[in-house]
Amino acid sequence: MTPSWKDHLGDRVPADLAREIEIFENEIALRKQGKIDEKVFAETRLRRGAYGQRYDNGQRNDGLRTQTLAYPSADLTKGPSTLWDAPGMQRIKIPYGGLNPLQLEALAECAEEYSDGILHVTTRQDIQLHYVHIEETPSLFRRLAAVGITTREACGNTVRNVTGCPLAGVCRTETFDVTPYAKATAKFLLGHKDTQSFGRKFKIAFSGCAENACGLAMMHDVGAVAKVQDGKRGFEFFVGGGLGSVPNQAKLFDGFLPEQELLPMCQAISRVFARLGEKKNRNTARLKFLVNKLGLDEFRKLVLEERKALPDDPAWTAYLKNLKVTDEKPIKPAKALNGQAKPEGFDAWLKTNVYRQSQEGYAVATVTLPLGDFTARQARALADAARKYVGEPIRLTVEQNLLFRWVSEADLPALFGDLRAMGLGEPGAGTIVDITACPGTDTCKLGISSSRGLAGELRTRLASRMIAMDEAVRGLKIKVSGCFNSCGQHHVADLGFYGVSRKKGSWTVPHFQVLVGGQWDHNAGAYGLAVIAVPSKRIPEVVDRMTDAFLRERQKGETFQGWIKRIGKAKVRTMLEDLSGIPGHDENPSFFSDWRDPREYTTGDMGVGECAGEVVSPLDFGLAAAEREAFEAQLTLESGDLEKAGYQAFHSMFTAAKELVLTKKPVADFAPTVANEFRTLFYDTKLFWDPFAGGKFAQYFFHAMENPPSRPTAEAVHRLIEEAQLFIEAAHSCRLKL
Amino acid sequence: MSLHKFCVKIFAENASAVRLDAFIPIYHRWIQKQAVEGLLVDVADYGHLPQSPGVMLVAHEADYCMDSMEGPLGLLYNRKAPAGGRLSDRIAAAFRAALGACVKLENEPEFQGKLRFNAGGAVFIANDRLLAPNTEEAFQALRSDLSAAVAKVYPGNFELRRISSDPRSRLTVQVGSLEPVRDVSALLARLS
Numbered sequence: 001m002t003p004s005w006k007d008h009l010g011d012r013v014p015a016d017l018a019r020e021i022e023i024f025e026n027e028i029a030l031r032k033q034g035k036i037d038e039k040v041f042a043e044t045r046l047r048r049g050a051y052g053q054r055y056d057n058g059q060r061n062d063g064l065r066t067q068t069l070a071y072p073s074a075d076l077t078k079g080p081s082t083l084w085d086a087p088g089m090q091r092i093k094i095p096y097g098g099l100n101p102l103q104l105e106a107l108a109e110c111a112e113e114y115s116d117g118i119l120h121v122t123t124r125q126d127i128q129l130h131y132v133h134i135e136e137t138p139s140l141f142r143r144l145a146a147v148g149i150t151t152r153e154a155c156g157n158t159v160r161n162v163t164g165c166p167l168a169g170v171c172r173t174e175t176f177d178v179t180p181y182a183k184a185t186a187k188f189l190l191g192h193k194d195t196q197s198f199g200r201k202f203k204i205a206f207s208g209c210a211e212n213a214c215g216l217a218m219m220h221d222v223g224a225v226a227k228v229q230d231g232k233r234g235f236e237f238f239v240g241g242g243l244g245s246v247p248n249q250a251k252l253f254d255g256f257l258p259e260q261e262l263l264p265m266c267q268a269i270s271r272v273f274a275r276l277g278e279k280k281n282r283n284t285a286r287l288k289f290l291v292n293k294l295g296l297d298e299f300r301k302l303v304l305e306e307r308k309a310l311p312d313d314p315a316w317t318a319y320l321k322n323l324k325v326t327d328e329k330p331i332k333p334a335k336a337l338n339g340q341a342k343p344e345g346f347d348a349w350l351k352t353n354v355y356r357q358s359q360e361g362y363a364v365a366t367v368t369l370p371l372g373d374f375t376a377r378q379a380r381a382l383a384d385a386a387r388k389y390v391g392e393p394i395r396l397t398v399e400q401n402l403l404f405r406w407v408s409e410a411d412l413p414a415l416f417g418d419l420r421a422m423g424l425g426e427p428g429a430g431t432i433v434d435i436t437a438c439p440g441t442d443t444c445k446l447g448i449s450s451s452r453g454l455a456g457e458l459r460t461r462l463a464s465r466m467i468a469m470d471e472a473v474r475g476l477k478i479k480v481s482g483c484f485n486s487c488g489q490h491h492v493a494d495l496g497f498y499g500v501s502r503k504k505g506s507w508t509v510p511h512f513q514v515l516v517g518g519q520w521d522h523n524a525g526a527y528g529l530a531v532i533a534v535p536s537k538r539i540p541e542v543v544d545r546m547t548d549a550f551l552r553e554r555q556k557g558e559t560f561q562g563w564i565k566r567i568g569k570a571k572v573r574t575m576l577e578d579l580s581g582i583p584g585h586d587e588n589p590s591f592f593s594d595w596r597d598p599r600e601y602t603t604g605d606m607g608v609g610e611c612a613g614e615v616v617s618p619l620d621f622g623l624a625a626a627e628r629e630a631f632e633a634q635l636t637l638e639s640g641d642l643e644k645a646g647y648q649a650f651h652s653m654f655t656a657a658k659e660l661v662l663t664k665k666p667v668a669d670f671a672p673t674v675a676n677e678f679r680t681l682f683y684d685t686k687l688f689w690d691p692f693a694g695g696k697f698a699q700y701f702f703h704a705m706e707n708p709p710s711r712p713t714a715e716a717v718h719r720l721i722e723e724a725q726l727f728i729e730a731a732h733s734c735r736l737k738l
Numbered sequence: 739m740s741l742h743k744f745c746v747k748i749f750a751e752n753a754s755a756v757r758l759d760a761f762i763p764i765y766h767r768w769i770q771k772q773a774v775e776g777l778l779v780d781v782a783d784y785g786h787l788p789q790s791p792g793v794m795l796v797a798h799e800a801d802y803c804m805d806s807m808e809g810p811l812g813l814l815y816n817r818k819a820p821a822g823g824r825l826s827d828r829i830a831a832a833f834r835a836a837l838g839a840c841v842k843l844e845n846e847p848e849f850q851g852k853l854r855f856n857a858g859g860a861v862f863i864a865n866d867r868l869l870a871p872n873t874e875e876a877f878q879a880l881r882s883d884l885s886a887a888v889a890k891v892y893p894g895n896f897e898l899r900r901i902s903s904d905p906r907s908r909l910t911v912q913v914g915s916l917e918p919v920r921d922v923s924a925l926l927a928r929l930s
Contacts, residue, residue, distance in 0.1 A: 002740055003868055055780060062770045069777060071798060085798060087779065105906055112908065113743065113865055117791050117807060118784060131782070131796055133818070370786045375807050377789065380906055423788035442782070456786045596783050598763040 005139040009146045017145040020152060024048055025138040032076065032084075042079030049091040049154030050137050052079065053130065053443050056086035063599030078134050087131040089443060090115070090140065091154040095186035096164030096179060096206070097125035097396035098326075101383035104394065106147040108379035114140050119379055121372040121400045123436060123489050124203070125163050126154060130443050153190060157198040157285075159270075162186040164206040165214035166395040166403050169328065170357040170364055174208030175226035176233055178215070179326040181262060182206040184319040188263050194270045199277045200285035203242070204266070207523050210236065216398060217523040218250045219243050219492065221287040222266060225523065227256055234258040239269065239299070240291030243486035245693070246722045247527045248288040249715065251296045253303075261307075263316040268307035272299070283696035328406055331391040334361025335410035343417045348467075349427040354412060357405070365404045365415055366429035370459065371437055371452055372400030374424065381422040389415050398489075399436055401429055432469070432476045432547075433462045436489060440482025440499060441594065446692055447482035449499025449510040449536055453595025455480045461540055473547045476560055477520050480512070484726055491527040492518045494560045495546060500533055500729055501601075501736075503620065504582045508736065510536040510594045510601050513725075516546075516564045516572055526561075529634050529718070530725050531573045533627075537591050538579045549575060570635050619738070622659025623731055626652045630724045637717050646709045646717045649724040653701040656731040660688070663738055675705050688734045697723075697730035739879055741870055742820040744829065745808070745863040746836040748855045748922065753811035755852040758785040761793040761804050764846050768795060774839055776800055800832070802839050808861060808910070813840050816865065829862070829887035830929060836860075837891075837926040844922065857919040860891075861901070864909040872902070872909045880909070888913050891925055 006013075006022075013021070024044065031041040058069045071085035078084050092107070099107075107127055111119050114136045115129035122128055132140070141151055153159060164182035168174065185204060189195050195202070204222045207215025217223025223238035237257040241250025257265060269287075276294070278285040291299045319325070355364040367382065374382070386394050386404060393405045407415055419425040428434050435458055438444065440451030458478060466474065481488035481498040490496030496515035501508050511533045518528030534542055554563050564572060585592055593601050629652035636645035654671055657678040661667045664681050667674055682688035683698045690697060700723035709716055750756060765781045768774055776797035784790040791814070792804040798819060805814035815836035821828050840855040862884060864870035870880060877900045888896055895916035902910060919925060 005868055008868055060769075060780065063766060064770050067769075069779060069798075071777065087796070087798075109867060109906075113867065116782060116794060116796070116801065118787075131801075373784065373787055373790075375784075375787060375790050377807050453783075456783075459786070596759075596762060596785075597781075598766055 005142045009142055012146040013142050014145060017150055017152075018142075020150075021138050021141045021145065024141070028135060028138070031078065038077045038079055038082075042082065043156055045078060045134065045137075046156035047153055047158055048137065048141065049093065049151035050132070050134060051089040051091055051155050052082045052445055053087055053089045054441065054445050054447065056083055056088065056445070057081040058083045058086065061599070063593075084134065088134060089439075090129045090132045090137065090151065091122070092127040092129070092144065092149060092151050093154045093161040093186075094125055094127055094149070094396055095162050096168070096182040097166050097398075098179070098183075099394040099396065100392045101386045101394070103144075103147045103149055104379050104383040104386070106143055106149070108376040108383075110140050110143055111376040111379070117376045118373050119376065120439070121369055121374075121396050121402065123398050123400060123438065123487060124161050125166075125396045125398060126161050127396070128439075130439075150190070153195075155201075157200050157202075159186075159189045159192075159195050159202045159204065162189075162204045162206070163215065163220075163398060165208045165212075166397045167214055167355065167364060168206070168208050169326070170359060170362070170405050171208050171212075171214075172356070172358045173212060174358075175228055176208065177323075177326070178206040178208050178224070178226050180319060180323045181224070181235075181259070183326055185263065185266060188315055189266060189270070192267070192270070194267055194274060197274045198270075198285075199279040200282055200287075202270070202273065202287060211522060214398075215523060216489075216492070217241075219247065219489075219524045220250060222269060223250050223523065224257075224262065229256045232258060235262060237265065240288040240296075242286055242288045243489060243491055243527075244286065245484045245486070245696075245726055246719055247486065247491045248292070248719070249527070251291060253296070253300060259320060260317050264307055264310055264313070265303070267313075268303045268310060271306050271310075272302050276302070281694075281696075283693055283699070328393040329391070330362060330406040330408065332389065332406075332408035332411060334359065335408050336361055337409040337412055340410060340413045342413050343420065345420070345425065345427070346413055346416050349416050349425060350412065352427045352431055353429040356409075359406075361409055362405075363407050363409050363412060365407050365412065365419075366397075367402040367404065367419060367424050368426045368429045368434060369401050369424070370426070371435075371455055374402070378422050378424060381418075382424070385415065385418050385422075388418070399430065399434060401434070426463075428463065428466060430477075431466070431474050432478060433459050433466060435459050436477075436479040436493075438481050438487035440480075440488075441597070444482055444487075446485060447499065448501055449482055449512055450594040450597055451480040451482035451488055451497075451499060453597060454497065454512065454536060454539055457595050458540060458543060462543075470551055472554065472560070473551060476547070478543070484729065489524075490515055490518070492520050492524040493528065494518065494520075495543060496528050497539060498530075499536075500732070502533060502535075502582065502732065503735060504585070504592075507585055507592050508601055509582050509591055512536055512539050514539075514542055514576060516569065517561065519561055527718070529569070529721060531569050531631065531634070532576050532580055534576060534579050535582055535591050536594055541579055542576055545575060545579070546572075568635065568638060569631070573631060619659050619663055619735055622662070623656055623728060623735065626656035626659070626728045626731065628652075629655055630721060630728060633717075633721050633724065637714065637721065642712050642714060642717050643709075646712045646720055649717065649720040650704045650708070652724045653704060653727045656728045657682075657701055660731055660734060671705060675702065682734065687737060688730060690730060690733065697727045700724070700727050739825055739869060739883065741825055741864055741866055741880070742828065743818060743865040744832065745814050745816045745861075745865055746829075746832045747805060747808055747812045747814040747861040747863070748836055748840050748857075749810055749812035749859070749861075751854040751856045752852065753806075756804075756811065756849065758792050758804060760848045764843070764848060765793060765795040765802070768842075773842060774802065775835055800835065808863065812861075813843065813855065815839065825883040826886035829884060830890050833860070833887060833891050834926065834929040837922050837929065840922045841926055855922045857915075857922045857925050859912065859914040862911045862913055867908065870909045872905055872907050874900070876909055877911065880911075884911060884913075890929055892917070892919070893928065
């Protein structure tokens with residue numbers, strides 16, 4: 001009999017997880033026999049963290065043509081348009097990013113045997129493995145479960161990984177350690193019956209203090225920020241935040257939610273979300289849409305009514321009796337860094353990668369992971385180093401790094417030496433070189449441009465200049481997403497980029513939208529807006545130009561964000577305008593492929609006519625006008641004229657819609673007529689639909705048309721501008737299909 | 739032993755003469771031309787990581803990496819999908835695929851003859867800790883099938899030596915020829 005991990009691990013896998021995995025294994029077998037519908041199986045696997053990956057529909061453009069990937073299982077699917085044998089991504093939840101060495105070793109083994117040997121840290125403190133075959137996932141799950149890790153509800157319409165400040169418990173500015181609360185919340189809601197029928201995912205974050213960004217509470221469905229009132233612990237409790245295509249700042253649900261109310265309130269919110277949240281249209285199904293639709297007051301009223309009706313559950317407060325359960329004990333005595341021999345490069349690393357803990361004599365050391373990646377071998381070496389210097393405590397960060405906590409300061413030189421030996425001694429954590437990037441076109445089905453390629457390129461270029469770099473520039477944050485969905489958190493960076501594409505004749509050119517005005521501090525306190533789309537290959541020039549101008553023009557003590565606010569987005573756009581041009585294909589073919597991918601960036605089978613590079617259609621001009629109007633709306637918003645800004649944002653959508661209609665038939669310059677024609681010609685025919693977002697972007701236009709804002713708030717106009725930008729991007733995509 | 743997942747690595751002789759970036763367009767070209775065996779899926783770039791799988795040609799059955807994670811830079815063939823036949827035949831097939839890729843790489847115009855692989859040895863990694871943990875017992879259990887396969891590559895004399903006894907690591911075996919070998923093309927010819 002062939003040995004199996006199930007038999008080998010036996011009762012080392014907790015019974016509840018063992019049962020879960022067994023059920024999934026059976027579901028795999030049933031799907032192979034055609035006894036489970038592909039849609040049902042898709043949600044089933046997603047709820048175990050087993051995601052699709054780029055090209056899993058069996059089609060891949062190789063730069064010359066679209067090739068069919070003829071997998072052995074032929075037409076068998078693991079979801080709509082998702083072939084069974086196509087490699088997938090496995091997301092692994094790591095609540096609040098907390099890991100121990102044993103878990104790190106188990107992850108390393110799984111990366112080697114089921115993936116490509118690489119562990120990737122996400123912007124929500126998960127680990128992702130890529131190129132995993134669906135039939136290997138049960139063994140992978142069992143091996144992780146044996147060390148206390150579950151992948152359950154890592155994806156799908158569930159409570160996703162509960163994130164938390166990675167400095168919790170050792171932070172100098174925290175109100176109190178949020179770790180036990182994050183852990184209890186993750187445990188309480190995992191598999192809870194009230195969290196099983198959401199229309200969309202649900203994300204929770206914990207922060208130890210309001211000022212610093214580590215928890216990013218304001219951009220989550222539920223954000224809890226530690227607070228003490230009258231000597232009692234509780235939370236400033238926010239709801240309805242989120243990034244995604246249209247970001248939303250969370251709203252204050254309760255200025256002080258006592259600690260004993262944390263879990264029942266999460267449960268009550270879950271019930272209201274499950275009951276009233278959108279179920280059919282996934283594009284409006286996040287909690288933020290429900291809060292906006294009902295209004296905060298009505299939402300709060302419903303939740304409080306639900307809370308009152310909840311049957312009492314001892315689990316709500318049981319964990320409060322032992323909040324020290326997550327306390328960490330150092331294995332080395334506290335000892336100051338004083339006179340130890342320092343390896344070369346240590347001082348630079350110390351400056352950027354070491355944080356002095358609130359406990360004297362101890363420090364947190366950040367291991368900078370390039371693009372959030374590390375190898376299985378490095379994972380084992382990190383586990384060894386953890387045992388040697390700190391014992392258990394390791395944390396992953398939302399900036400895609402890894403932390404050692406409780407390092408005796410005297411050990412820092414030795415730890416640095418060990419990290420350098422494993423190729424992980426790079427300085428620059430939290431600086432401009434420590435760029436956050438989602439997987440983008442490397443592996444994500446939604447990726448438009450190569451976020452990792454761009455991030456890698458910027459990292460290489462900036463790292464070579466780090467030593468001579470001005471402090472003000474060194475501290476900036478760059479974040480890159482491969483599309484508008486914001487997995488790279490581009491909205492909360494000093495310089496954010498998200499992938500889009502543009503036409504040049506019959507060629508398609510990878511671009512990035514440049515976002516400025518975002519804020520990382522104050523728990524992601526402000527979201528940036530796009531000012532201009534620039535070809536991918538010119539983004540390094542954007543970074544150079546922006547940072548040079550900042551250094552030249554900033555006033556004493558002025559932050560990058562303050563500088564942007566002072567000079568205004570119009571000047572930023574002017575500064576970058578000449579970089580938005582695309583050279584002819586013959587002049588510079590490199591613009592027509594993406595970073596670190598030599599394939600021609602095309603739809604593959606598109607013919608190239610004579611002088612194609614120089615042809616600009618009326619539609620191109622029209623869409624450019626729409627973009628300009630959306631940008632002007634931003635400027636008007638900045639000036640404080642909300643009504644005018646709202647109108648301009650709406651009108652930019654109208655312009656784009658009208659230009660599309662004009663490609664089919666003449667149309668009067670009258671909004672209701674244009675909207676009707678646009679609906680008939682582009683929405684009903686699905687020509688305007690995004691392959692993944694469906695008709696969402698068109699609905700922005702229809703909604704704005706039917707609900708003209710009266711006395712709009714700045715937040716509402718900000719959102720309308722975001723929607724207008726996405727609508728115009730969708731118009732560009734639609735243009736490719738015409 | 740029913741081992742199906744394993745790697746064969748052939749080391750580059752002059753790694754410093756090679757830039758990892760060069761493998762990106764080569765692997766994309768291989769996909770366009772279906773230049774090596776297997777269902778070729780995509781190229782994964784881990785060039786930003788030191789001591790990593792480097793640049794990887796991902797296929798359904800196996801990956802081809804320019805790897806520096808398992809020792810110095812070399813071509814690592816990572817067999818993933820189950821295959822039929824005896825284990826010794828499966829291992830020999832993996833050697834054939836790895837050597838075939840090495841020969842192709844040596845002839846790619848990007849390298850202008852500067853890339854050469856060491857024909858005198860290889861590394862075999864059992865990528866399945868359940869069937870082949872890194873123990874002396876597992877090594878001995880594997881030895882006969884591995885020897886039978888390696889004998890086709892080095893029909894004269896060879897040695898097998900287990901590397902590292904760290905139980906967390908994969909069972910890894912150094913394969914060395916005890917006789918001079920001309921080049922990887924000569925080895926490939928023996929398996930064809």
